Amino acid sequence: PRxxxxNVLHYFTDDKLGCIQVRWDHLNRDASLLxxxxxxxxxxxxxxxxxxxxRSGRFMHxxxxxxxxxxxxxxxxxGWQHDTLTEDLDLSYRAQLKGWQFAYLPQFFAPAxxxxxxxxFKQQAHRWTKGSMQTCIKLLPRIMRSKLPWRIKSEAFFHLTxxxxxxxxxxxxxxxxxxxIYADGPWKNWPFAKLLFSFSLFVLATCSAGTFFVFAQRELFGNKATWKSLVHMPMLMALxxxxCINNTKAVFEAIWSAISRKPTEFVRTQKYGVTGKDRNGFRADGVFTFKRLMVPILEIAFGVYMCCFMFISLYYSYARGSVPFLxxxxxxxLYVGVNSLYVLHRMNQEAQVELAAQTEAPEALSL
Structure with a gap:
């Protein structure tokens, strides 16, 4: 907003205030399920x-x-330092370790x-995950050695890890x-075996996260949004x-970069805007590389693996309660893996067309 x-600058009359963060809004919230x-x-x-x-006086970023x-x-x-991919998170923690305070103003928002x-989406998630782990490795020991109250240290620990x-x-x-294999034991015929083995796991794994996101939607959009957001919970959790494989790769890359002390490339998230598209350097000869295909193929393999156990669960009565979880x-x-391969395929086709056009242009000029 212009x-x-x-609306926010007058908050800096507090000499201890170092940074103000406002809420993100989303220009293309309803563009797709993703x-x-x-x-x-x-x-x-x-x-x-x-x-x-x-509001609780803990570190935010x-x-x-x-x-x-x-x-x-x-x-x-x-100052800004380039040894992590999330230099914003890194600077935020260093500033608060110096005693500066932050203010979060959710009543104001900036659309993005x-x-x-x-x-x-996966590029962005990879960068955020890798950068967060890099910041954790860099600053968590310093935070835990500081004289900060335990409530701040504990929250910083869970946040950064x-x-x-x-x-x-x-x-x-x-x-x-x-x-x-373990569940297929003598206890599978116990009266509460189904509940202990499957349903309880499903509830514990989904209800806490679901409640978190539903209440956030309710706070933003009122009671009507509660029921609308419930419809999206299965997709949200599935996404x-x-x-996980994409972000697990990012975690181990962050650990390796800390060990090897090699610089990390910052891959900017593609922006599409109202008109046109930004492919951010995708080349025709680099779309279908093993490095790009490895993660989507693993995602599809894991999806098939879980489908197998879903069908096995339908066969064994003691495990049928785990079907929603599986x-x-x-x-x-499967959604992430197949969708990734589809986008890569389309990018490859578009890149081939662009490459052909670039090749033909000099020939036309020479004529």
Whole structure:
């Protein structure tokens, strides 16, 4: 909004305030199922996480856009540093370690574009995940050694280590076969075997996250949004599971970059805008490389793997309660993997056309 600075600058009369963050809004929220799911994800972050951290006096972070910094705060914290992919998160924690305060103003918002295609979404998720782990490795030891109150340290610990959930989700997927073998024991005929083995796992894995996102939508859009957002919960959770392999790769890349001390390339998220498209450097000879295809193929393989156990669960009565849980996993992996291959295929076709046009243009000029 054009009046955003007029609305927020007066908060800097507080000499201790170093940064103001406002809420993100989404220009293309309803463009597709993918953008709708992303919007709900981000709404949960801005409506609940940011609000809770800021109001309770814990560390929050600047999100890279939709905010205003005091210049002296940046200088005092050591300036922008390029050793992580999330330099905004890195600077935010360094500034707060220096004693600067942040303000989150959810009543003001700045509209932005969500990645409308799967490859762009995964690139963004990969960068955020890798950068968060890099920041964790860089700053968490310093935070834990500081004289900050334990409530701030504990929240910073869980915030900076939250990307570990992705390798754990992949491990959970891989361990599905041993879990079925273990469950096929003498206790499977117990009266509550179905509840203990499957339904309880499904409830614990979905209800907490579902409640989080539903309440965020209710806070933004009122009671009517509660029921509308419930419809999107299965897709939301499936998408979160589907990107686990992509984000697990990012976690291990961050760990390796910390060990090897090699610089990390910043891959900008493609922006499509109202007119035209930005392919961000995709070349005809580089779309279908093994590196690009490896993750989508693994995602599809994991989806098929989970489908197998879903059908096995239908056969064994003690495991039938786990079918919804397995369906979300299978659907998530297959949706993300197949969608990724489709987008890569289309990008390859478009890149070939562009390459052919670029080749023909000099020939036409020479004539």
């Amino acid at each position: 009046d955003i600075l007029n 953008t709708k799911s992303q919007a709900i994800f981000l709404d949960g972050h801005f409506v609940i996480e940011h609000t809770a951290r800021n 600047f999100n890279g856009t939709a905010g205003v910094w005091r210049r002296s705060t940046i200088d005092d914290a050591g 574009e969500l990645p409308p295609e799967m490859i762009a 939250n990307t570990v959930v992705y390798p754990l989700m992949v491990l959970l997927t891989v361990m599905m076969y041993p879990a079925f 979160g599971i589907g990107v 369906l979300i996993f299978a659907g998530g992996y």
